């Protein structure tokens with residue numbers, strides 16, 4: 009354990025770990041303040057907030073894997089009543105130990121509690137994950153069909169098709185009696201041995217390790233993943249105490265939007281006068297950010313100069 013991991017990590021954190029002596033790596037995320045700040049801005053019905061919270065936890069889980077600064081975007085779209093659900097994770101070059109998350113959803117009436125992903129996003133529903141790490145790495149996009157019932161199914165399918173590593177995922181988001189939300193995500197992945205010799209020698213043993221680790225993860229209850237009195241380190245120790253667990257440097261997660269007056273001004277000034285007149289009201293253009301709901305105001309007369 010490194011020094012900064014000795015503090016009990018409770019929430020708004022992603023913690024990577026490895027099961028001692030095994031080819032199994034994982035990550036765990038718990039969101040509290042960040043998820044509440046985001047959900048409060050949008051005021052969605054509870055069953056939409058729950059899906060948003062799970063998506064944010066999943067986005068933080070995989071976004072914090074980015075080696076360099078960049079943006080990871082999770083997007084679900086289709087031809088069902090749910091038009092789009094987007095969330096992204098941004099890691100800046102200045103501070104790689106902190107990630108900003110944000111998200112928004114757009115949907116029609118008619119989505120009810122208990123609807124599967126297929127009900128919500130239709131036959132053409134898909135999950136797209138885009139990773140953009142600027143000049144450091146080529147832009148990556150992975151797409152999977154939303155065929156399963158839950159986001160956990162879609163997340164596992166994404167790892168199966170994109171990384172071809174056995175992966176087990178658990179996602180959860182719940183509201184307590186005070187209206188306070190908690191979101192969590194945990195995953196483990198089975199890495200193959202590096203050399204052929206080791207692969208042959210240890211095949212049965214590593215298979216056993218993976219089966220045991222999967223069963224243990226399956227025994228984790230959503231309440232434990234979200235329990236704010238149980239630190240993330242203790243949660244991992246509770247799960248994998250028999251083999252031991254090595255914990256690596258954590259990433260802090262906070263709510264953050266990258267919209268700015270300057271960026272929107274640049275987009276508006278590239279439009280022609282007729283278009284600007286159409287969206288202006290009493291000489292003013294108001295642009296609301298889908299993510300953080302901030303209203304950016306512009307005087308039409310000033311934009312034209």
Ligand SMILES: [Zn+2]
Pocket residue numbers: 265266267297298299300301302
């Ligand atoms: Zn914004």
